[in-house]
Amino acid sequence: MSQKEIAFTGRIIASLSHEIKNVLATIKESAGLMEDILSLRPETDAPHQARLVKAAGNIRKQVDRGVDVVMGLNRFAHSMDEPMAQIDLNELTAQMAFLMQRFAHKSAIGLSAAPYSEPLNIVTDPFRLEMLLAAALDVCLTRADKGSGLVIQPCRVEGRPAVWIGAAPDEPPDTLPPTVAFPEDLFALKGDLEHLQVNIYDCGSAGLHGVLILFK
Amino acid sequence: MEKFKVLLVDDEEVFVRTLSERLQMPDLESQTAFDGEQALEVVRDGIPDVMVLDLKMPGIDGMEVLRRMKKHYPNVQVIILTGQGSDKDEAEARRLGAFDYLQKPVNLEHLIEVLKRAYQNKMDRPLKTDTFSEA
Structure with a gap:
């Protein structure tokens, strides 16, 4: 659109x-x-x-x-008002957990948001970032076991703002693991990454059950 | 607390009539108006202590009613109660002197508490001169 x-x-x-x-x-x-x-x-x-x-x-x-x-x-x-706007990742991740609640419920997975300790403001395209996070959540819901819990939370990785979507009790990494890879099931969204100025990392190969969306 | 007058202004007639009925209390008298123009007419006939005002209404909208009220009837405490306001609207309403800014639907107990605080605020402040003829 x-x-x-x-x-x-x-x-x-x-x-x-x-x-x-x-x-x-x-x-x-x-x-x-x-x-x-x-x-x-x-x-x-x-x-x-x-x-x-x-x-x-x-x-x-x-x-x-x-x-x-x-x-x-x-x-x-x-979120569709402006092509670029300042947003707080705490608010956005809470909103995403709310919007995706029904999908999580259908998959019998508990989905929750956990805020970062302080506001994490970024300037981005809010609507397209929501689409990206929804797609990442879809992938994580598909991978998660029924009855398990999934958390979406803002964080900082190597000082940069990020969003972690992971299976409890795994926590977001403090630094970018060297072995992380781009999740293949998110390949269709690769075109939006440049526009949103983000990279996506699948942390499964680093022994963590989660996907990291890291802002450049 | 002595009896105080509240004017409810909203173009959702069923909502405002029902709210008015629920606010029939010993220490509170409520009136209704269904658009901005009618609200200003009601005020000219008898100045309320507190006004509960919607923002989006046909004709003179709530923000303009608030502006006129604070200019000509500065003693009246205006509470915005809207289902359509944005953060920008809230900032503007507060800048214009709104006592509080509430989102619809509101809990009646909370509204009554805000109404009483607004009335108390009016009573605690030195009265300013109304210039109702220009409103």
Whole structure:
């Protein structure tokens, strides 16, 4: 997609997600009002009162869940705003764990994000970096054993910002192992590496279960 | 705490009516307006203590209502409650003098807490002169 097409897609998704938030806000207040009314005289034995209270509570919980989803969708849409933008890798990796949660769940793998101890800001193409990280996560999900855990975390390797996607309990390396190789199953993304100014390393040959995305 | 007046401004009519109904409390009186123009008319008829204001509305949008309120009714505390704001909008609203900036949907308990703080803030500050005729 061209940048113009990406920006258009992002604008429409962002606009619709804002509208969904308005819908959820109205549902939440309506359910809340039902609960308020039902709690006015809790001692009464009105027909189905307990069931109505439970139903209103369920609506509120599902709205909260919907809000989390729509916030994630909204952040994703805004990643398409600009071809280059400053981002914090802590926020981006948390967002990626959120966006890929369903895929991880389908593979019966626990996916989580672990923040770096301080903000790790870089200037990059946020949308294409998300695509690259999603592809790397897909590969790692395919390789991981069912029931295992996968962590995506920003880190510094040889002083440079990086993102590590690895199987717990392996930690990202402090230095680049000499034997690392480019993961063959990510070959299709090789064209984006120059644009994103990153290298990808498969650390399996160095005895680590993970993929390292290192910024130049 | 004595009874204080809150004006809720949002073009989502069902939302704002429902919220208003939920805010019927002994120490709080709430009114509604469904766009910026109507909000300014309601204010001309009776100045609220606190305004809860959406940003994206047809006609005079929330940011412009905030600007006019802070210019002509500086004592009114304005809380932004929006489902559409960006970080840039939040920075701008705070620069213009918004008391707080909340995202929709909001927990009612949290909104009530912010409303009470906003009212207290109004009472604690020396009153400025309203210039309502120009709003």
